[in-house]
Amino acid sequence: MIILKSCLVLSLLTALQPVENQKVIPATPNIISFDTDYHKKGTWVQIPKGTKKITFNVxxxxxxxxxxxxxxxxxxxxxxxxxxxxDIKEDNKDNQFTLxxxxxxPSLLDHLHIQALGEGIANDTINLIME
Incomplete structure (x- = not known):
C-alpha cells in the first residue's frame, strides 16, 4: 500500500512540473463553411439584377x-x-462571421475572397455574378 501511495504522489508531482522546451502550437484558422443568401450555379453565386444587399456567412x-x-x-x-x-469575434464561443x-x-462579375485571421490565415473564394 505504501508503494502504491508513493507512486501516486510521484506521478502527481511530476505531472505538475513544467516541461522544458515544450512548445504550445496555437490552432490555425479553419473555414468550415462559406455561403450567401443566393443559390450557386456551378461555381458562381447567381445574384438577381437590381439586388441592393447580399449577406455572406462564414x-x-x-x-x-x-x-x-x-x-x-x-x-x-x-x-x-x-x-x-x-467581422470580429464577439466571444470565445462565436464561430459565426457575417457581412x-x-x-x-449596377452589375457584378467578381470574386469574393475571404481571409480568416487568427494565429495564421485561412482563405476561401466564391464567384459572384449579377444576372
Missing part, C-alpha cells in the same frame, strides 16, 4: 476576424481588390 474555427475582399475577375487582379467589410454588403454597383 463559419470558422480558431478565428478572430474575417476580412471580405471584392476582387475583379481576370488575371493578376489582387492589387485591385477592395475591402468591403469585416451584409450594400451593393454599390
Amino acid at each position: 463559419k470558422a474555427e480558431n478565428t478572430e476576424t474575417v476580412l471580405f475582399w471584392l476582387v475583379p475577375t481576370g488575371t493578376e487582379t489582387w492589387n485591385q481588390r477592395k475591402l468591403i467589410g469585416y 451584409t454588403w450594400n451593393i454599390d454597383r
